[in-house]
Amino acid sequence: MRPCRWMWTVWLALALPMAYAQQLTNEPVKQLDLKRYLGEWHEIAHLPMFFQRQCVDNITATYSTLPDGQVRVHNACRTRDGKMDDADGVARTTNKAPGALEVRFAPSWLAWLPWVWADYWVLDVDPDYRWAVVGSPSRDYLWVLSRDTHMQRAQFEALRHRAAERGYPIEKLVMSAPLD
Template sequence: MQHRPWIGLAVLLAVFVPVVQAQQLANEPVKQLDLKRYLGQWHEIAHLPMFFQRQCVDNITATYTSLPDGKVSVRNACRTRDGKMDDANGVARTTDKAAGALEVRFAPAWMSWLPWVWADYWVLDVDPDYRWAVVGSPSRDYLWVLSRDAQMQRAQFEALRHRAAQRGYPIEKLVMSAPLN
């Protein structure tokens, strides 16, 4: 009998490839999000680097407040290198894509009719008790790990980081914004 090494390789691939594929997660927003429970203050634990956060060193928060028209006020704040607080104010709106698919703009209100001023803001994961959340984008250019507390347990962070990697986010580039317990 002739030895055929490719048969062994084919068997290994048939067994292991489905397991690897099963470990991947779709990069999509959560199907259910209770926006009222999501409102309030969140502390950033980590984020992918982006130019509009380059001045932030710590104490990074996002505060969401309901507006009368159904939209959500967004206030992002952080402490800068010189010790001052910096903030940016915007508005978020729901979409009909999925409950966790929001759009946010930080441009002036008079520009809100322009589609390019609205950016995708996808809640990818949220704790059943709304104690933590992971937010990203369809392009995988943006990623934030958020917590109601100023710190997060290391095991919890690593689990969320792993799930983000399964969605294809470049987690090796994550910038830590807060200490882990």
């Protein structure tokens, strides 16, 4: 009987951490005040991605309203050679959830193609809109954003933990800004 009990204990020891590794559903926030979300955000960390490979620091995303109700997206960063690099895009709301947006950086004449739009999900947002966590349904993209150029370590660790609970590969996060 002891071997069975031992095997049961080993199985529990292996299964329980996996069962609790993803406790939160990966979904956008149910409430988002887009007007409060507008403005400049500083990137604290991100998952590595091809289109951001040249960025080393001073990474920002600035959102502003366009006349048609969509949102202008202006991303900028400092590159290895000290120059600034930037890209402009457009974000739009969807009918999926208030925190589920779509963004494109392709030219406007391609906007009719569905594959030029990428999911941009606001996963967590501070009640005072001081920080936000943005990701994708596929968990390929993740950004931790702040209104300030830095973030308290405890706050970052809490957001990082919540991202892990949603199944994001947080061990791959690239730090873009200092923690206090």
